[in-house]
Amino acid sequence: MSSYLTVKVIAIVVMLVISIAVFANNKSSKKREAEASVSVTTQQPQQSEYQLRKEGLLRFEYSLLPTYVDLLKKDPDQEVRLISASIWKKDIESVANPVYIEWDEISCEVLGDWKTEYVFFYDFPTPFESPLAKYGAIYVNKDKQIYSYFTLEKSARGYMLCSFSNEDHLNYGEKGDMSKKEFFREICGILKIDPNSFNGWRLAKSKSSVVNYTDFGGGRKEFSVSDLEIMTDLKDDNYESFIANHNYAVVCFYDTYRGPSKLMLNLLSEYAEDYKDRVVVGKYDVYGDGNETVRESLNVTAMPTFLFYKNGQIIQKHIGICERDVMKSWFEALLY
Numbered sequence: 091m092s093s094y095l096t097v098k099v100i101a102i103v104v105m106l107v108i109s110i111a112v113f114a115n116n117k118s119s120k121k122r123e124a125e126a127s128v129s130v131t132t133q134q135p136q137q138s139e140y141q142l143r144k145e146g147l148l149r150f151e152y153s154l155l156p157t158y159v160d161l162l163k164k165d166p167d168q169e170v171r172l173i174s175a176s177i178w179k180k181d182i183e184s185v186a187n188p189v190y191i192e193w194d195e196i197s198c199e200v201l202g203d204w205k206t207e208y209v210f211f212y213d214f215p216t217p218f219e220s221p222l223a224k225y226g227a228i229y230v231n232k233d234k235q236i237y238s239y240f241t242l243e244k245s246a247r248g249y250m251l252c253s254f255s256n257e258d259h260l261n262y263g264e265k266g267d268m269s270k271k272e273f274f275r276e277i278c279g280i281l282k283i284d285p286n287s288f289n290g291w292r293l294a295k296s297k298s299s300v301v302n303y304t305d306f307g308g309g310r311k312e313f314s315v316s317d318l319e320i321m322t323d324l325k326d327d328n329y330e331s332f333i334a335n336h337n338y339a340v341v342c343f344y345d346t347y348r349g350p351s352k353l354m355l356n357l358l359s360e361y362a363e364d365y366k367d368r369v370v371v372g373k374y375d376v377y378g379d380g381n382e383t384v385r386e387s388l389n390v391t392a393m394p395t396f397l398f399y400k401n402g403q404i405i406q407k408h409i410g411i412c413e414r415d416v417m418k419s420w421f422e423a424l425l426y
Contacts, residue, residue, distance in 0.1 A: 143190040144219060146182060150191065151214060151223045151241065154181055156255050159228055159237050167391040172210050172228060173198050176382045201274075201288050206233045209277075209288065211270065217244035224249060225273050229281060240277050242268060251276055320362045321355075322372040326383045329374065338369045338424050339399040343376050343390045350411050354394045357417060365421050398424050 161168040171177050175196070179188045195215040202208025212226035223241040230237055240253050242265065251262040251273070265276065278285040324332055324341060333339055342358050344351035355373065362371035376385050376393060388397070398406035398420055406420055 139190055142187050144222065146186040146188060146191045147215065147222055149182055149186040150178065150196075151226060152221075152254060153185060154178065155212070155226060155228070156239055159239050159255070162230070163235070163237050166232070170376075170385075170391050173200075173377065174382060174386070176386060202230075207231045207283075207288075209274070211274070213270070220244045220246060224267075225270060227273065227277055229277065236281075238281065240273075240280075242273050253280070320359055320366065320371065322370065324372040324374040324384075325378065326380055329372075329384045332370070332372055333399050333402055336370045336399075337401055339372065340369060340421070340424070341372045341374055341397045341399070343374045343385065343393060343395040343397075345377050345393045346375065351394045354396075354411055357414060358396075361417055361421055365425075368425055369421060396420075400424055 155172075158168065158171045161171065171181075175193045178196075179193065182188045182191075192215065197213045199211045199213075200208060201211065208230055210228040210230070212228075214223050214226060217224055221243045223243045225242040227240045228237070229240070238253055239255060240251065242249050243252055245264065247264055248266050249264070249268065251265045251268075253260045253262070262276075262280065265272075268276065275285050321342070322332060329341075333341075340358070340362075342355060344355055358371060358373075362369075365371075374384065375381060376390065392409050394410065396406075396408045397404050405424065408420070
């Protein structure tokens with residue numbers, strides 16, 4: 091009888107030990123699963139952000155820019171889309187999340203005289219995966235109606251040069267990690283144009299410093315408006331107060347590298363002097379640092395554009411050049 095009780099006690103103890111071991115093991119497994127779940131949860135947003143950034147850049151480089159080129163073929167005033175970061179952000183919202191793109195990483199320079207033949211150059215963020223691009227370039231020849239978009243794309247073996255549109259994607263082969271100068275000369279070779287025929291670099295959209303581009307075949311070609319002191323420099327942050335504080339105001343929206351802007355600013359400065367006791371005149375550089383909001387809100391897409399304000403209301407708008415007498419008549423109409 092005593093031996094039977096002994097065996098029974100031992101069996102119970104063994105069962106208890108097994109039960110405790112199973113319970114401990116289950117608890118440990120659940121803890122490991124919970125830790126793994128937390129790990130996956132914390133890692134998932136990083137992976138998602140990575141994919142969203144890639145998707146956004148792909149959409150910008152291979153969807154928006156080719157679309158802008160197509161629009162430019164039909165309407166020259168669509169040029170503003172090629173350099174306006176605020177337009178980029180707004181347009182990309184319909185196809186991708188713009189939050190994950192560092193827009194200040196994308197710079198845009200313009201090479202050429204802006205009359206008939208010029209090139210927009212884009213310096214994209216460093217491509218971290220194929221087929222993201224390192225550079226982009228839009229070649230415009232208005233006389234010949236040629237509008238071409240080229241990219242230097244990251245590939246499995248390095249970089250390849252391509253031309254891209256919404257219909258075609260042509261590959262010109264592996265080129266290696268080219269410099270911007272080499273990229274430009276390769277494009278000139280494809281288009282059969284002389285790279286030395288281009289002169290005049292202009293920083294169109296960037297917060298980076300301007301580098302020296304004289305080795306591309308020409309120096310900078312801009313005119314200075316610093317001597318036009320009689321006209322107030324306007325920016326997004328002082329435009330509204332300038333208009334609100336004066337009964338009679340004239341504003342010229344201009345850029346610093348087109349002949350019509352230079353011509354009309356010089357003419358406007360004469361009338362700003364003649365009417366300085368009655369009319370204030372301001373000049374707004376459409377490609378100046380931070381100047382985007384006012385231009386877009388007023389739908390200014392061509393330069394020069396003149397707006398004549400009376401008591402805060404626009405009573406006259408003119409785009410392009412005009413005769414001296416016509417400009418004078420507008421000043422007179424503003425006052426009477």
